[in-house]
Amino acid sequence: MSVENIIEVENLVKKFGDFTANDDLTFSVKKSEIFGFLGANGAGKTTAIKILCGLSFPTSGKVNVAGFDVYKQRNKIKQNIGYMSQGFSLYDDLTVRENIEFYAGIYGIKRKLIRIRFEELVEKLQIHDLKNKFVRDLPLGWKQKIAFSVAIFHKPKVVFLDEPTSGVDPITRRQFWDLIYEAVESGITVFVTTHYMDEAEYCDRISIMVDGKIDAMGTPKELKQKFNAQNMDDVFIKLARKAENIE
Amino acid sequence: MNNSIEIQNLFKSYKKVKALDNLSLRVENGGFYGLVGPDGAGKTTLMRILTSLLLPDSGDVLVGGLDPVKEYKNLRLKLGYMPGRFSLYQDLTVEENLKFFAQVFGTTIEENYHLIAPVYSQIEPFKKRRAGKLSGGMKQKLALSCALVHKPEILILDEPTTGVDAVSRREFWEMLKEIRAKGITILVSTPYMEEAELCDTISLMFDGKIIDSGTPDEITSHFKDPIFIVKTDYVRELLKIVREMPGLKSVNSFGQTLHIVTKSEKFGIIEISQFIKTNCEYAFELEPYSASIEDCFIDHIIS
Numbered sequence: 001m002s003v004e005n006i007i008e009v010e011n012l013v014k015k016f017g018d019f020t021a022n023d024d025l026t027f028s029v030k031k032s033e034i035f036g037f038l039g040a041n042g043a044g045k046t047t048a049i050k051i052l053c054g055l056s057f058p059t060s061g062k063v064n065v066a067g068f069d070v071y072k073q074r075n076k077i078k079q080n081i082g083y084m085s086q087g088f089s090l091y092d093d094l095t096v097r098e099n100i101e102f103y104a105g106i107y108g109i110k111r112k113l114i115r116i117r118f119e120e121l122v123e124k125l126q127i128h129d130l131k132n133k134f135v136r137d138l139p140l141g142w143k144q145k146i147a148f149s150v151a152i153f154h155k156p157k158v159v160f161l162d163e164p165t166s167g168v169d170p171i172t173r174r175q176f177w178d179l180i181y182e183a184v185e186s187g188i189t190v191f192v193t194t195h196y197m198d199e200a201e202y203c204d205r206i207s208i209m210v211d212g213k214i215d216a217m218g219t220p221k222e223l224k225q226k227f228n229a230q231n232m233d234d235v236f237i238k239l240a241r242k243a244e245n246i247e
Numbered sequence: 248m249n250n251s252i253e254i255q256n257l258f259k260s261y262k263k264v265k266a267l268d269n270l271s272l273r274v275e276n277g278g279f280y281g282l283v284g285p286d287g288a289g290k291t292t293l294m295r296i297l298t299s300l301l302l303p304d305s306g307d308v309l310v311g312g313l314d315p316v317k318e319y320k321n322l323r324l325k326l327g328y329m330p331g332r333f334s335l336y337q338d339l340t341v342e343e344n345l346k347f348f349a350q351v352f353g354t355t356i357e358e359n360y361h362l363i364a365p366v367y368s369q370i371e372p373f374k375k376r377r378a379g380k381l382s383g384g385m386k387q388k389l390a391l392s393c394a395l396v397h398k399p400e401i402l403i404l405d406e407p408t409t410g411v412d413a414v415s416r417r418e419f420w421e422m423l424k425e426i427r428a429k430g431i432t433i434l435v436s437t438p439y440m441e442e443a444e445l446c447d448t449i450s451l452m453f454d455g456k457i458i459d460s461g462t463p464d465e466i467t468s469h470f471k472d473p474i475f476i477v478k479t480d481y482v483r484e485l486l487k488i489v490r491e492m493p494g495l496k497s498v499n500s501f502g503q504t505l506h507i508v509t510k511s512e513k514f515g516i517i518e519i520s521q522f523i524k525t526n527c528e529y530a531f532e533l534e535p536y537s538a539s540i541e542d543c544f545i546d547h548i549i550s
Contacts, residue, residue, distance in 0.1 A: 040412040040414055040415065041382050041384050041410075041412050041415060042382030140285070140287050141285075166409065167285060167438045168286065169285035169288075169544075169548065170440060170499075170545050171548050172285070181483060195413060198500075198502040200502075201502035202482075233413055236414065237413065237414055237417065240412070240413075240414040
């Protein structure tokens with residue numbers, strides 16, 4: 001694996017019975033890149049993300065994440081990645097502080113360091129009045145921003161974001177992307193899925209999956225040129241129309 | 248026939264949270280009405296009150312001329328409702344789910360097949376498959392078929408396209424248009440601003456209130472501040488620079504463009520252009536723009 005690549009996937013295949021969810025995927029993600037992983041529902045994105053996070057074995061192919069092999073070093077992978085989704089993020093019955101202490105504790109960060117980084121975070125997000133509130137009492141926008149900060153609290157090499165902005169208001173959505181840019185500037189690699197096509201354009205590079213295969217990959221600009229499209233929405237629609245399988 | 252929805256001064260609170268705060272709106276008979284707003288705006292609460300599943304604190308509500316509190320039994324017969332969460336029976340097949348909903352309302356799939364055909368025909372090849380095994384887009388189509396199978400006069404859909412990919416979303420709206428053409432009143436909610444433009448009339452909702460209502464064109468015409476679009480390969484870089492510009496009201500990224508709103512006509516193309524050029528050397532194109540629904544929404548939140 002080259003020094004530069006944080007994720008390297010070669011000929012990844014994942015089958016469930018006779019159904020091929022991931023059909024010969026090959027791609028790599030560079031350090032500090034924002035990589036958009038797009039595709040229709042059922043195209044096989046979640047299956048691939050589970051494998052990249054060390055939660056599921058490939059049927060065949062090479063997969064290396066943060067320098068570790070997905071077959072032999074799954075625990076190392078888990079220590080070096082962050083994960084956040086719309087569905088699962090924070091515990092409602094814990095306060096913001098408790099959530100962070102809990103997650104940071106799991107990753108084995110020393111108490112003293114947790115305290116220092118927590119204060120930094122409170123300062124950065126300006127959440128002095130929210131830090132001791134139960135998560136269930138926070139507005140959704142804040143939940144998502146704090147969930148992201150928790151996901152990168154242990155300074156992972158790469159963070160996986162699965163539809164992180166789903167249902168969030170348009171201002172919070174953009175503030176969320178500001179946090180992503182900041183994380184990238186600090187050296188974290190971002191792997192993100194979204195159904196908002198404008199967000200696809202905020203990525204450095206994107207791949208579009210159709211029926212288990214990666215049908216297109218490149219910078220947003222390259223893809224728009226290649227498909228002669230005005231925006232990513234058009235690219236996506238032109239590609240998906242080709243899909244034979246309704247699923 | 249009166250299939251309008253009338254809401255006057257509706258309030259609903261959950262403990263300290265005001266979910267609906269003095270809400271009034273009217274959906275015309277046969278209208279295609281969109282509620283647009285993020286999670287937590289109050290869309291689901293409103294729909295649950297309209298469908299008689301939740302009691303309001305106060306206010307007047309008439310759905311198809313019926314009071315959802317006192318006349319809920321009659322109301323439920325004429326309503327089709329597609330809740331936000333997938334709520335069909337995962338262990339029943341596609342066909343069994345549909346049959347079940349038809350029977351509950353004393354009808355059959357065959358009797359109203361013409362009505363559900365535009366939707367159901369797309370998933371009919373998979374009718375023997377269990378609902379739990381369907382992909383996201385197919386689940387939505389089944390849920391819509393089930394909401395339609397008893398031939399409702401009013402259809403209420405709670406975020407039918409959330410979490411659904413861009414292509415399936417587009418198809419879903421096409422189906423809604425066909426249903427609407429059959430004379431059914433439709434009230435639909437969505438967090439995707441661009442979908443708002445597909446409705447006849449919309450309300451923008453935020454924090455339990457309606458921040459603006461009207462046709463999509465009316466709403467965008469309410470946007471009075473000067474607005475410009477910047478096309479550039481350096482969106483992130485220019486965003487930082489423009490944030491410091493004098494006379495700026497807001498700047499937001501929209502894909503690989505920026506929308507710049509200034510406080511007055513005094514800050515126009517020339518001023519913006521000069522400011523950017525004196526602060527960086529990135530190439531860009533700057534043009535006047537007409538506000539989208541999302542621009543209007545952002546403007547309401549920040550003002």
